[in-house]
Amino acid sequence: MKINPLKNTTxxxxxxxxxxxEDIKTNVQQPDKLEISSQAKELQKGNEIEKARQEKVEDLKQQVQDGKYNVDSQKTAEKMVDFWSNRRM
Structure with missing residues (x-):
């Protein structure tokens, strides 16, 4: 049996x-792009509630550092008892 090689050498x-x-090498990939909506930009600015809360936290931090912040242990204990008694019911 004789096998003839292909005539096309290319x-x-x-x-x-x-x-x-080659196509992958020639294609230049576009860089990633991020667009933030105007609504998202508004949300990033924050609102008055967050600002007020942050001011309150900073004030409490300052009181604690100065040693002027006192915890009412009686109220704390009452709140803890209320929390745990309501949770178990």
Whole structure:
């Protein structure tokens, strides 16, 4: 049995893979892009409630650092008892 070689000497079984890799190299990928809506920008600014809360926290921090903040242990204990008794019911 005689096997005749292919007449076309330019035949390359991996031609499609080579072409794909060349296409990938030539394609320049676009950089990632991020767009923030105007509503999201408004939310990032914060609101009056958050600002007031932050001021209160800063004031409490300052009182604690100065030693002027006193905790009422009786009220704290009452709140803890209320919390745990309501939770178990």
């Amino acid at each position: 035949f390359n079984p991996y031609q499609k893979q080579i072409q794909k890799s």
